[in-house]
Amino acid sequence: MHLLVGIDTEGDNQWDAAARANQRFENIYALPRLHALFARHGVRPTYVITYPVATDPASAAVLRDLRAGGDCEIGAHHHAWETPPCTAGDVQRHPYAANLPLEQFEAQLASLTDAIASAVGARPVSYRSGRFGFAAAHVSALERLGYLVESSVAPLFYEAHKHGPDFVEAPLRPYFLAYDSATAPGSSGVLEVPVSAALNRRWPSALRYLYARAPRPYTTRRVLKKLGIARVRWLRPSYSSLDDMIALARDLAHAGEPVLNLLFHSSEAIVGGSPYNRTESELQAFCDRLERFFEFAQRGLKAAPATFAEFRAAYLATS
Numbered sequence: 001m002h003l004l005v006g007i008d009t010e011g012d013n014q015w016d017a018a019a020r021a022n023q024r025f026e027n028i029y030a031l032p033r034l035h036a037l038f039a040r041h042g043v044r045p046t047y048v049i050t051y052p053v054a055t056d057p058a059s060a061a062v063l064r065d066l067r068a069g070g071d072c073e074i075g076a077h078h079h080a081w082e083t084p085p086c087t088a089g090d091v092q093r094h095p096y097a098a099n100l101p102l103e104q105f106e107a108q109l110a111s112l113t114d115a116i117a118s119a120v121g122a123r124p125v126s127y128r129s130g131r132f133g134f135a136a137a138h139v140s141a142l143e144r145l146g147y148l149v150e151s152s153v154a155p156l157f158y159e160a161h162k163h164g165p166d167f168v169e170a171p172l173r174p175y176f177l178a179y180d181s182a183t184a185p186g187s188s189g190v191l192e193v194p195v196s197a198a199l200n201r202r203w204p205s206a207l208r209y210l211y212a213r214a215p216r217p218y219t220t221r222r223v224l225k226k227l228g229i230a231r232v233r234w235l236r237p238s239y240s241s242l243d244d245m246i247a248l249a250r251d252l253a254h255a256g257e258p259v260l261n262l263l264f265h266s267s268e269a270i271v272g273g274s275p276y277n278r279t280e281s282e283l284q285a286f287c288d289r290l291e292r293f294f295e296f297a298q299r300g301l302k303a304a305p306a307t308f309a310e311f312r313a314a315y316l317a318t319s
Contacts, residue, residue, distance in 0.1 A: 002259050002304035004126060004193065006151055008077050009049040009266040010061075012273045014130075018083065022093055023052050027267040028059040034269045035066055037287060038044070038281050041294040047078035047126045047266070048151075048306040049119075051084070051112050060119035062253050067120050072309035075126030075149075076112050080133060083108040085195075096133030096164050100247040106141045115309070126308035128152050132165055136182045136242060140223050141189050151261065153182055154195040156212040156232055168212040169205075170194055172257055174315060191312050196235040196261045198248060203230070235262035237289045238276040246300075253301045258318075260303055261291070 012027050013019040029046075037047050047066070053059045059136050067074050081090040095103055126149040127142060128134075132286040134152035142150060157167040170183040174193045178186020198210055203248040210228055214220040214317040225231040233248040234240050240248070249260050265275035268286065297303040306314060 001257070001303045002300055002306045002314060003043065003297045004259060004261045004306060004308060005043055005045045006075075006126075006195075006261065006263050006308065007034075007045055008045050008128060008263070009047040009053055010077060010079065010130075011050070011052055012267050012270075013275075014079070014265070014267065015275050017092070017094075018096070021227065023056075025053065025059045025192075027270045027273045028053055028056070028062055028233065031062055031066065031266060031271050032265070035069075035072065037291065039071065040297070041291065042305050043294055043316050044071050044073070044305045044307045046073040046075050046126055047073040047114060048124075048126060049128070050077045050082065050235055051115050052079075052080050052082055054112070054115040054119040064120050066120070068098060072121065073126060073309055074116065074120045074122065074124060075128070076109075076116055076124040076147075077309060078109065078112055078127050078133075079130040080105070080108065082128075084111050088200065092133075096159075097126060097129045097138070098132055098133050098135035098165060102137055105138060109138075110140050125149065126151065132159075134165065134182060136178060136180050139177050139179050139188050139190055140172060143188060147190055149193055149312050150177060150190050151193045151195065151308060152195050153192055154209065154234075156197055156199065158212045158217055160213075161217065166213075167194075168209050172198065172252065172255075174259060189209050191257060191315065193261055193308060194250060195263050196248060196259070197232055198251065199230055200233050200244070200247070201230050204233060208310050235260060235293075237262070237264055237286055237293070238268050238274075243278070244287045244288070244294055249293075249297055249303075253303075256275055258315065260297055260301075 011023040129152040155170045160166040177184040177188045206260040
């Protein structure tokens with residue numbers, strides 16, 4: 001089993017429309033402190049970075065220095081609303097990439113890839129779509145530009161009611177993507193490494209899918225969670241408790257899954273950079289959850305840290 005940590009590396013508080021329109025990068029300038037936490041545990045993160053981050057000179061300098069240490073990977077994080085070619089209206093609309101015209105998506109992917117290569121001195125090979133806005137129609141463009149790993153799919157994730165993705169039936173286990181489905185294995189050379197997420201109960205597939213696609217999904221899930229009937233556990237330290245993350249990781253290990261894929265945003269790692277960790281004590285608790293989870297994953301489950309690209313190479317070697 002491998003331990004992956006993929007950080008969506010973007011401007012401060014991208015949940016807020018005003019912050020998206022007036023980019024700041026304080027969280028990027030603070031990344032060395034977060035990276036030192038990873039280094040204490042031998043964790044090898046993958047920083048997937050947005051176009052504004054790649055084109056901010058000070059941010060690019062931070063990421064070049066991190067990459068020079070040889071213990072991380074720099075990948076691509078596509079925000080459809082702020083990657084050229086785009087318009088001021090895109091910033092306001094905050095679209096999923098899956099809803100862009102394919103020609104615009106391909107042009108944005110090319111500009112993002114080139115910007116990252118210019119910023120850090122190497123073309124990215126790992127990719128994640130902002131808001132999980134990935135679609136199978138994107139696979140061919142990813143292949144053409146040399147991408148090897150995609151990690152936007154999260155099992156049980158459903159935002160079709162907002163014209164977003166439906167990844168409900170995606171497997172937890174990595175798979176090579178198809179050209180016509182984001183959640184089924186295919187013949188492309190792009191390895192999908194899903195974000196680790198699963199229900200806290202073992203339900204038949206039909207019931208899991210019904211839970212995820214329930215009418216008024218957010219309200220339904222809150223009610224079911226409050227009643228203690230079911231909840232989704234993620235490897236997301238701002239969403240899930242340490243106990244839930246450990247329980248999920250243990251279940252995945254017992255099921256023979258080859259990877260723990262943990263996700264958060266770079267802006268979650270500073271005070272006030274996101275809707276989470278608004279105080280110093282909240283940030284300290286977040287960092288403590290991370291460190292204690294890393295200790296469990298490596299000592300308890302013998303999970304080997306790897307970047308996304310490193311995991312792909314190991315996965316191919318053992319498949």
